Amino acid sequence: xADLFVAAHVENLAEIRRFVRxxxxxxxxxxxxxxxxxxxxxxxxxxxxxxGYEGREGMIQVRVERGGDRLAVRVRDExxxxxxxxxxxxxxxxxxxxxPLGGLGLFLIRQSVDEMAYRVMPEGGNELSLIKRLEGxx
Amino acid sequence: xxxxxxxxxxxxxxxxxxxxxxxxxxxxxELIATAQREWNGGAxxxxxDLGDVHYMSSSGLVAIHTIARLLHGKELPDxxxxxSAIHAMEHEVGEAHPHLKLLSPQPPVDKVLTMTGFRQMFxxxxxxxMAVAAF
Numbered sequence: 637x638a639d640l641f642v643a644a645h646v647e648n649l650a651e652i653r654r655f656v657r658x659x660x661x662x663x664x665x666x667x668x669x670x671x672x673x674x675x676x677x678x679x680x681x682x683x684x685x686x687x688g689y690e691g692r693e694g695m696i697q698v699r700v701e702r703g704g705d706r707l708a709v710r711v712r713d714e715x716x717x718x719x720x721x722x723x724x725x726x727x728x729x730x731x732x733x734x735x736p737l738g739g740l741g742l743f744l745i746r747q748s749v750d751e752m753a754y755r756v757m758p759e760g761g762n763e764l765s766l767i768k769r770l771e772g773x774x
Numbered sequence: 775x776x777x778x779x780x781x782x783x784x785x786x787x788x789x790x791x792x793x794x795x796x797x798x799x800x801x802x803x804e805l806i807a808t809a810q811r812e813w814n815g816g817a818x819x820x821x822x823d824l825g826d827v828h829y830m831s832s833s834g835l836v837a838i839h840t841i842a843r844l845l846h847g848k849e850l851p852d853x854x855x856x857x858s859a860i861h862a863m864e865h866e867v868g869e870a871h872p873h874l875k876l877l878s879p880q881p882p883v884d885k886v887l888t889m890t891g892f893r894q895m896f897x898x899x900x901x902x903x904m905a906v907a908a909f
Contacts, residue, residue: 646799649800649831650800671881671885678829679831679832685799740835740890741831744890
């Protein structure tokens with residue numbers, strides 16, 4: 637199982653997406669699931685870079701694991717603790733102009749994966765798991 | 775990010791912006807800057823050709839929204855504002871933007887446009903001629 641370690645810079649988002657695409661494909665994900673995971677991990681990493689580290693130097697670790705029919709992308713960082721699963725879900729039944737402020741990236745994550753899980757790492761730091769159920773010919 | 779720009783003539787002069795590559799938090803401001811330069815040079819109607827964009831994140835949506843505001847002659851929004859940027863869309867939902875059309879989004883990009891309601895706010899065309907004729 638490979639891990640990717642990259643500096644928390646937006647320049648590295650493409651590298652994170654490439655890593656997830658290659659690992660997910662190797663673990664049997666189909667194109668649609670790969671695209672969804674790419675989007676979810678990009679938005680998660682972008683939130684860490686822009687709102688977690690807020691421009692400070694830091695690292696992001698990414699790992700892709702398969703358990704049965706579930707593929708999990710785990711994003712770890714050492715930014716201040718933040719649990720995105722507790723961020724309120726926008727009411728998407730509202731017209732666009734009435735939706736609450738913030739959370740566009742989190743909205744896309746929730747739309748793209750089946751489950752999000754958060755934990756504080758034993759040694760400190762955040763771990764966000766983005767879980768996609770593989771179906772059909774995935 | 776490489777961005778091709780060119781002019782074409784329909785009922786009005788139309789500027790086509792054609793980004794090549796991924797539209798993410800690293801690249802989206804280049805697209806905004808290109809649109810701003812074209813606006814400063816007199817462009818008032820634009821087609822954003824997404825045919826060579828194979829990935830777009832929420833940052834790309836913010837770029838589209840920002841260009842839409844630019845073409846309405848509005849102040850540019852806070853690029854970190856997320857939903858609030860979309861919130862500020864001044865025209866009515868369901869009424870397509872009069873000065874910005876989208877062209878040829880690839881399936882993953884089209885999915886993001888659909889999920890976030892952008893397809894309600896912009897005309898999306900499959901051919902340049904149809905997009906230009908729509909102004």
